[in-house]
Amino acid sequence: MSSTPRIALVAGASGLVGGYLLNALVDAQEFSRIYALTRRPLGREHPRIANRIVNFERMAEQLKGLVANDAFCCIGTTIAEAGSQEAFRDADVNAVLLFARAARAAGATRFVVVSSVGADSNSKKFYLRTKGEMEEAVTDLGFPSVDILQPSLLLGPRKELRPLEITGRIFAPLVNPLLTGAREAYRAIPAETVARAMLGAVRAGRRGVYRYTYASMRQMSELRAIQRIPVETAKKKPA
Numbered sequence: 714m715s716s717t718p719r720i721a722l723v724a725g726a727s728g729l730v731g732g733y734l735l736n737a738l739v740d741a742q743e744f745s746r747i748y749a750l751t752r753r754p755l756g757r758e759h760p761r762i763a764n765r766i767v768n769f770e771r772m773a774e775q776l777k778g779l780v781a782n783d784a785f786c787c788i789g790t791t792i793a794e795a796g797s798q799e800a801f802r803d804a805d806v807n808a809v810l811l812f813a814r815a816a817r818a819a820g821a822t823r824f825v826v827v828s829s830v831g832a833d834s835n836s837k838k839f840y841l842r843t844k845g846e847m848e849e850a851v852t853d854l855g856f857p858s859v860d861i862l863q864p865s866l867l868l869g870p871r872k873e874l875r876p877l878e879i880t881g882r883i884f885a886p887l888v889n890p891l892l893t894g895a896r897e898a899y900r901a902i903p904a905e906t907v908a909r910a911m912l913g914a915v916r917a918g919r920r921g922v923y924r925y926t927y928a929s930m931r932q933m934s935e936l937r938a939i940q941r942i943p944v945e946t947a948k949k950k951p952a
Contacts, residue, residue, distance in 0.1 A: 718745035719915075720780060722821060724812040725787030726764075727751050729869050730827055733908035734785055735762065741912055743938055748779065750812070769808045772815045783915050784816030786826040787908075798839055806847045813851050823858040825911045826851060830863045830898050830926055852922050859922045860914035862907055862930055869904035898926035909934035 721738055725731040726749035738747045739759055747762045749755050750772070755764040767775050788808050795801035813824055826847075831838075834845035852859050868882055885901040892900045910925060913933030925933060 719743050719782040720746045720748070722748050722750065722776075722779075722781045722784040722812075722816050722819065723787065724750045724785070724808075725789065725827075727753070727755055728787050728789070729867060729904045730789075730908050730911075731787035733869070733905040734787060734911055736905075737909050737912045738785075741938070743916075748781065750776075769811045772811050773818060776815045776819055779819045781816060781819045781821045783823045783825065784813065784819075784821040785911055786812055786824065787911075788812065789827060792840065801840075802843055805843055806850065809847050810850055810854075813854050813856075817854055817856060822856060823860070823915060824851060824854070824856045825860040825862070825914050827862050827864065827907060827911070830865045832861075832863060848924075858920050860911070860919075861922070861924045862910055862914075863898070863924055863926050864902050864907050864930065865899045865927065866901035867904045867907065868901050897928060900927045902927055902930060906931060906934045912936075 721744050723731060723734060723738070726735055731749075735747065735749060735757070738744050739761060745761065747759075749757075749762055749764045750767050751764060752766065752768075754766065755762075757764070765775070786809055788804060790801060790804045792798060792801045795804055809826065813826075816824060828848055829841065829844045831841045832844035832848055833841055834849055836842040836845060848861055851861075866885070868885060882901075889900040907930060910930040910933035913936035914923070914925070916936045916938050917933065
């Protein structure tokens with residue numbers, strides 16, 4: 714990766730992964746400016762963080778003239794929180810694509826996005842099918858580099874209560890060791906690890922489309938600015 718100072722765009726900065734990502738980017742000296750895009754004031758101050766309040770429907774207009782190198786997307790909700798499948802799709806597909814297009818217009822050459830393990834546009838499960846459709850749409854926008862992180866259950870403190878995640882925090886230490894081989898991808902993972910893996914994806918500097926699950930995310934989260942990791946640790950999208 715070039716030693717030239719970089720500019721980051723972050724969508725979903727007020728969420729669980731997004732908050733940890735801001736911490737990681739602030740600690741990463743290669744980023745001179747971090748634009749945190751939120752619907753409401755972030756409530757966080759730092760000399761290198763600029764909080765932009767945006768309307769996702771008007772994002773392209775609101776970010777006109779902004780220049781960035783890397784775009785990080787932490788937008789995500791659940792069907793229960795969204796209230797309907799339509800509202801879920803609006804957040805997890807439409808909002809992601811609006812951000813991705815605005816980021817591409819700002820000159821970003823890398824798009825790093827949080828999806829879900831098992832994402833598949835042909836899945837019978839609405840959640841996984843929607844995530845798969847989002848992944849396919851993002852890869853068609855012309856970014857030279859797209860990194861898709863596919864975590865299972867996210868571990869970490871949230872402002873809102875999610876019963877499944879509370880249960881996961883309790884049982885993950887017991888269940889994770891039982892998930893081996895192909896099932897390892899379904900291990901619960903700390904949200905902070907996912908956030909650091911997003912930064913690691915930039916540091917790896919790969920071109921093309923790559924997907925990361927549990928093991929590769931953990932490895933990417935440890936990547937330093939001058940390091941590289943083997944290509945086989947991630948899944949490259951078939952040509």
